[in-house]
Amino acid sequence: MRLFETRPGDDGLPGRERKLAVLALVTGTLMAVVDTTMINLALPSIAADLAIPASRAVWITNLFQVVCAAFLLVFAGISELMTRRRLYLFGLGLFVLASVGSALSTQLETLLVFRALQGLGAAATLSIGPSLYRAVFPSRLLGSALGLSALVVAGGYAAGPTLSGVILSFATWPWLFALNVPLGLSALCLAWFALPRETPRQGSFDTLGALLSIAMLASFFLAMDAVGHAAPLWQSGGWAVLAVGAGVGFVARQKRAAYPLLPLVVFNELRFSLAVSASGLAFVGQGLTFVALSFLYQQEMGFTPLETAWLFTPWPLAIMLVGPVAGRLADRINPGLLSSTGLLLLIAGLVALALVDDSTSVLNSLWRTALCGIGFGLFQPPNNREMMGSLPRERSANVSGVMSTTRTVGQSFGVALVGAAMAAGWPVQATLWLAGFTTLLALVVSVARFPLAGRAMAAQQASSASD
Structure with missing residues (x-):
């Protein structure tokens, strides 16, 4: 297969190692994407089982998305200090553990905590996914590699609702989270052996920039969510003002930081x-x-x-x-x-x-x-x-x-x-x-x-x- 051919002068990984690394990336991405689409369809079932109104149940999805969005830039910056391989392993491991906790949750508050941790794990893997494809594949196949990435994400979006409907037809909603455990452990093993090892960057981390980035992206998402649900103007406007203020501070910080995020x-x-x-x-x-x-x-x-x-x-x-x-x-x-x-x-x-x-x-x-x-x-x-x-x-x-x-x-x-x-x-x-x-x-x-x-x-x- 053309994607796994090795030619003289190729950068990236050799053909056999490339296959294992791609399998790790595909499994990890599928797990995060399918989980999101499955849970969206299962919200009515979760709300009925936990005896909560739909207005509270939507936070099972919203909290995951807010946390994931807020930490994307942060984890991309952290990857330079701890290497992309270690960050990807951390994200997969956290996602699996949080999936176990979500499956065992019997109260909304506990489920929300583990959904937030799932969002954190997903942010760690998704923030560096495309760059790992570039590290794994030679430059001459970069377009083909990113085409494969698009196929995986689209496949997850297509399969998620159907898979959720099938599982919910004969099992309860915790099994949707439990499904992540074997997939995640498989991806962890593959990633441990196959992803390229790198040398961490020396230098400090832009902590202030990271905090401003989190505030900016989280506030933006909450503002957009408030607008989308026709919330009062003071609520959406307040989040929007906070997002703009944090954004201005973030840009100013990036201009003068020694190691900008x-x-x-x-x-x-x-x-x-x-x-x-x-x-x-x-x-x-x-x-x-x-x-x-x-x-x-x-x-x-x-x-x-x-x-x-x-x-x-x-x-x-x-x-x-x-x-x-x-x-x-x-x-x-x-x-x-x-x-x-x-x-x-x-x-x-x-x-x-x-x-x-x-x-x-x-x-x-x-x-x-x-x-x-x-x-x-x-x-x-x-x-x-x-x-x-x-x-x-x-x-x-x-x-x-x-x-x-x-x-x-x-x-x-x-x-x-x-x-x-x-x-x-x-x-x-x-x-x-x-x-x-x-x-x-x-x-x-x-x-x-x-x-x-x-x-x-x-x-x-x-x-x-x-x-």
């Missing part, structure tokens, strides 16, 4: 900045669409939650099929061209979905969702390749943290926009048009980096030819 110099590379901007806007559009379609399918078209989950399936399935191909093509074709083509298809799919009404058939809805998935699958791996490949390898951990944070912030902002739009009386279809507009902005940004990406690709191909 996020070196702002990385944004001087225009290819990187444009790829980050395109990614953030595209994820805003995806966040908008996912929530808007939930209301469209259930409230206007009369589908059940489980039927709605099936209607979403073509999106991640299309990413699973297209993502690896797009990643492989990005190793040979201008990634900006591929990403922009994907965004065009995504816009076409969003416009088609915005035209759906209660008379639209199921099959007529499915192809529109699939078109969105094809577009996103063609966009994401080449764009991620641009982010990861535009900076030196020693910046991989920083890039990985930015990638994960951009995805989380973009999706959260999209979800909040849906809540705000519907609170203002917008019809569901209007929010889908808004998703198309944000994706159009992403396309404008993506097209702007055509020349830069083309020159970088030509330079890489010339270098490969000389080797």
Whole structure:
């Protein structure tokens, strides 16, 4: 298989070791992604079993997401001091232990504590996942590796709701958490033996920057959650003010810290900045669409939650099929061209979905969702390749943290926009048009980096030819 071939002059791991390392990364990522989607579907069952209202049960998901989002940049910085291998092992181990605690919980308060620890473990693994792919694979296969990563994440999103429904049909909700234990232990063993060992960076840790980062991201997520649930203005506004204040302090700290948590110099590379901007806007559009379609399918078209989950399936399935191909093509074709083509298809799919009404058939809805998935699958791996490949390898951990944070912030902002739009009386279809507009902005940004990406690709191909 091309991904595991070893050629003279390759960086990364040799072929056999590469297989084991990839298996560890795939297992760990699947565990975190599937867990999130499974628990979302199980919230009504958990609420009934613990005798709590739905308004409190949602914090079983929200707390996990807040903690995970708040610590992404922090763990990316910590990885330089304790190495990515050790941080990944720590994250997996913590996630497994917290899963055991969640499965054994009989009260909401105990479950929330362990869900917070699960979020912490997930942040440790997800913050450095993309950079580990770069450490494992040679540079010539970076696009293919990130395409594989997109396939794994999309597969987790596709399988999670179905797997949750199957398990809950014959077992209770604690078994959803218990499922993580054998998967996590397998990933731990593989990661222990297969992940590359590194030399830790010498120097201090930006503790103040880390605290400001946690405050900034946690407050932003809580503000977006408050907007999405139409909370009082003082509540969402208060969190937003705290997020902005912590953000200003974070930027000021990064400019003068000896070892900044996020070196702002990385944004001087225009290819990187444009790829980050395109990614953030595209994820805003995806966040908008996912929530808007939930209301469209259930409230206007009369589908059940489980039927709605099936209607979403073509999106991640299309990413699973297209993502690896797009990643492989990005190793040979201008990634900006591929990403922009994907965004065009995504816009076409969003416009088609915005035209759906209660008379639209199921099959007529499915192809529109699939078109969105094809577009996103063609966009994401080449764009991620641009982010990861535009900076030196020693910046991989920083890039990985930015990638994960951009995805989380973009999706959260999209979800909040849906809540705000519907609170203002917008019809569901209007929010889908808004998703198309944000994706159009992403396309404008993506097209702007055509020349830069083309020159970088030509330079890489010339270098490969000389080797």
